[in-house]
Amino acid sequence: MQPGQNGQAQARPAYYAHSGTPGDYRDWQGLPEHLIETAALAARFAEVFGLEKAASTAGLFHDLGKYDPEFQRRLTGADIRVDHSTAGAAILRQLARDGSPFDVLMAEIISYAILGHHAGLPDRRSAEPSCFEERCRRFTDRLDPAWRDEIAPDLAGLLPERMLKAIGVGNRHVAFDMSVIARFLFSCLVDADFKNTEEFYAKLENRQVDREWPALGDLLPDYLSRFDAYMAGLPRDGELNPLRRDILAHVRAGAALAPGLFTLTVPTGGGKTLASLGFALDHAKAHGLRRIIYAIPFTSIIDQTATTFRHVLGGEHILEHHSAIEEDEAARRGQRDFPTSRDKLRLAMEDWAAPVVVTTNVQLFESLFASRTSRARKLHNIAGSIIILDEAQTLPRHLLKPAVRMLDSLARLFGCTIVLCTATQPALGKHGPDGGQGFPDGLDLEGRELAPDPHSLAARLRRARIERVGEMSNEALVAAMRPLPQALVIVNSRRHALELYKAAKEAGLDGLLHLTTRQCAAHRREILNDARHRLKDGLPCRLIATSLIEAGVDVDFPRVWRAEAGWDQITQAAGRCNREGRRRLEDSIVGVFAAPDYPPPREIKSLVEDTVRALGAHQGDIQTLDAMRSFYGEVYWRMAERLDREGIVDALKLDGRETNFAFRDVAQKFRMIESNMEPVIVPFDDKAIKAVDDLPFERIPSGLIARKLQTYIVQVPARARELLIRCGHVAFECPEQRGDQFAVLRTRNLYDPEVGLLWETPEYLALEDTIV
Template structure:
């Protein structure tokens, strides 16, 4: 019996060979966390359903007649091994039931993703599917089981391997956690391992490569990379006071790296050099504790390219650095294919990825995302600008980090200038952060929130500051305010002033080119005005003598201050906080909440004569936020990703509402499920940014030529390459904006390529996507 046929040579891979390969790969992958028998058993059983004459005929029919392939579902196979694991081993004993259901779920899901054990309505797609498949003549269950047991692995050997797996799961739970949420993560780790091993062996067979040919999980030469970093650090100017402070932060990170793996907080003021200091920690910690990978998880694509460049320079263009985010596009198909292979598996030593990709790996329903999760084991994970994690993801993030540290042996480093109050116990790398904040103070924050200003008044006030200081950065809460103030300042500015605008209405290529031009002008001492939404305030390396921040939460104000006098160009930079009366924040409740909390902190700071940049003010802000959103707070559900009458934390844990509904409506399922999570429902609902958006290609720069080449037609490979390159020329529109442009005829549709394109007249070379003023009022926020 065969699993597949190599397209070029008609060589067959037997099910036995493939099953044994996948079992060996999965076992090796999970050996580091003590789950090798579990991985081996899942690998052996995953394709049991292919051991039928019907599947053999299906494979050859698809190969010989690709123009008339049998429809999907003609010869289903994933359910067979799942049914076998559940029926044979789901018996008395907590860990026997847990292990059997984990195996059954993962085998069932290795093509389609994890199903719901119990839906919110009380039904059980997992049990229903297995019951239907057990009697479905297409599965040929008895034939498949008999052939598999006779040719791949017998009953006694499988039973023995199962008992080993039970012992492993029991021991793993002692460290990873004995709660349903941790069991859910354990299930996803096994799924990740099985999917990766299955796809890797299949791809290697198709390419004629040995799946065991490359060294697996061999620790990189962290010591060599640390030497490269130290060599690069010695080249920096060390004569200034700020350089001396940054070196002190770096040395403290190096010393802390010798401590045990766990959770660490790196609290360093903006401009304190935490990017390279955290890299120094990660390299030494990985060397000391034999860690496998280093991850940088960054919330904004705006700073991913910047940080990636800094790391490549510091490590002398080390080849083992992988960038996994939407801005990465290779120049040719071969390079893109190689990059995709690495990105799909996170198969590199140092990986820079977005917070979206990281969270999707842990929570989205697609196996393409889940496939990467097992690569996190024994890694140092640097979470940069951790204060920017969206509120709706906080509880999911906390639980994930706890599991990664306890279960997968990771070290997590929470980096920021404004450390939020998270339910994550850890150690502070900087012991006396208060003194560090004092020594790195380069700005004063001036509270001018009252009276509120109109956009016209704000523009005039900004022009006055521009005339006095030569360069001004203004950061606002809404895209509408950014565009309004930009136009007013531009109209009133002298001819020698260069005016810039930044927002997500501009495509990534447009934003990056704007920043490059801006930095060059600032370096040459030109007069510059920049207005931006919050996308610039976390980690973007620019420095202005004057920064204006529209009233927001204290973390946003302090992050904005990090763009002021960044390198100590003057004695003290100034950060003004203004209230813009025309900003509509009804659809931005977290900004409104932040304003209210900050107003309280400002009042206390005035009464106590404190600087808003003092750590005591930062901690007071987050203490107040914790009370607002905390475990007992009425808004706690907002941090748990609300979903209909429940939330994702509940769906991925005990799923009590679903279980209660099952007891009422489906009593026949009682006692048949140890795990009750609604994996599929949660995975479909999860989004880091929950608002629905539509991706639209915009006519900007090289994007015009790329689009013309796409629409001219070509081969599939070229089309895929062009679509990837066009990601840098794409804007995500909220539904209100999309509908407004649709009504005005501002969009073109090309269904044969699966793209929507913005017409030329609706994209500004200065501000990005634009529309008629009467519709923009309601569609930009």
């Protein structure tokens, strides 16, 4: 109570977190209520990795700035800007400064999350006024002291002994580990804040809330029963099916091993997708792990894998997530003004609370290194998960060191099991097969191979011969395909694929199909299904594709041509030739050709040179695992420091007892797709048209609509999209409700039913040469 002018006690003014009916405070959300509820929810999210107290502290302090009377004026309609995100960080650091060194360090780490819970994780220092240092330096305490009584924080023991032990004494990557802890606490705070705010406004405005997912543990008995029944129903005859069963049994036997890092090295055709799923289900049961995350390099096989999982497990609780619809354009461009809570509710954010998630490497790793709230929200749900990296060899080499460091931190600190799953294992262990030096700062993979005798499997499952065939022009490729009713040609750019397709069409070849990222995923699914039916029925099928087809796509051609590339890509291309082993090995040829009219990008040219050096120095059979290891040795030796070309690991450091994390800078640099591309939504079928038609209905969450539209996206050069928008061919739908998230194609004839989206003018063709 406070004394009034007449000496009578007056009630202390109430403080609110979120406004309700104007002028009627009965349905407004109280500030202490929001802080305490967000803290409790954040603590629950962090429980799996033992940082409940730190996450709770972040929740208690995140909106402390709303105790500023100026912010309360803003809630009542005053047109003023109030930074409410800095106060909690600045005051938390002041309160913790006399604590133990670890508590001081953790207070700083929590402060990054508080500072970033609207605008994204900041850099510690930069030329921008939004950096950690400048915001805390400029802070002036105008808060009502009432907060001290209403939230009563306890700042001792913010870094528990379990986490200290997991980080390890003498760990030279402790700064990187602490930066990952900061990211996971940020995720807990962002998701808790979002969910508490969403619950408040959903009740107030009769909004639809996105779904709640069941726990994996509750589903496992049914999943395991379904999996066993499915496997029992598969054919048992022939040479290949018994071998697949032996591989599956061996892999599943490894599920009892302690969680951590594993490799699964199985050649194409060995059934590694189902084997890895069987391992994940058994491993989750044995160790109480929370979800299965299956990460795939290309959207072209997300649908294939998700369909397989739905067929085996049932489809109700499997999330397929590869959407490029993340945030509106203003947020991506780093708007200076903080979005309001209502603004945040319209963002297309995915939280990965599903028990099974099928996603892309881009979505997984760029989220792990993100600074934006929309991508970071999901991170805490990764803890305690089984992460299967399918086709692990496709991780971009210029980001390999930070990616490897992240995998190591996930396994040591956050209870994750990670399976590097591929036919062409990328040699990321700290030791080589001979016991010598392996990958720089590599993973502890010794004794963690799940497959039975990978060398023997590589020999037994070989289905094709790889031959160099010299230079081939488009005319020569068309001539080579003409006598063969079924053939596959894989090239290095979308421009080459398009022009070869046009040349083959003009030459009158039957059964022509064209597959590139010009097409949305839903369209590519139809093309691949058409190809599989043609191949099975013996109909003409001549498929011209970019490299998206060679990593895991389930097709079986009698003859393949592959433009020159790295040995790993060529070996993967060979997996599309005689995949099921129905033809003789000597008749199943993968012809590797040079394309003089389409010089490869610099990186592919360097990988071709690595291949020549590795195979030239390699003794014996060039299609063995030893030859593949020689190739990776050449690549890693050549690239050396460029395995972290952007200096990401060094941008996350400790200066004495003080953090110096450049989160925003790192997020900008960790880009797995380097080209400047933007999404365009194509209303390809009735499902897509219906989802676009739902955009005006504000009660439907953006995330729910984005989930339905994610298979209808084509990534185009940013300048091309800007031109399409200026000319009226593409428009942001419902910007007043959805911001700049949903850029939809309006001129339908720009999407060719055979080729996909055609946006080119001559100025874009040079950029196209670099895109596969």
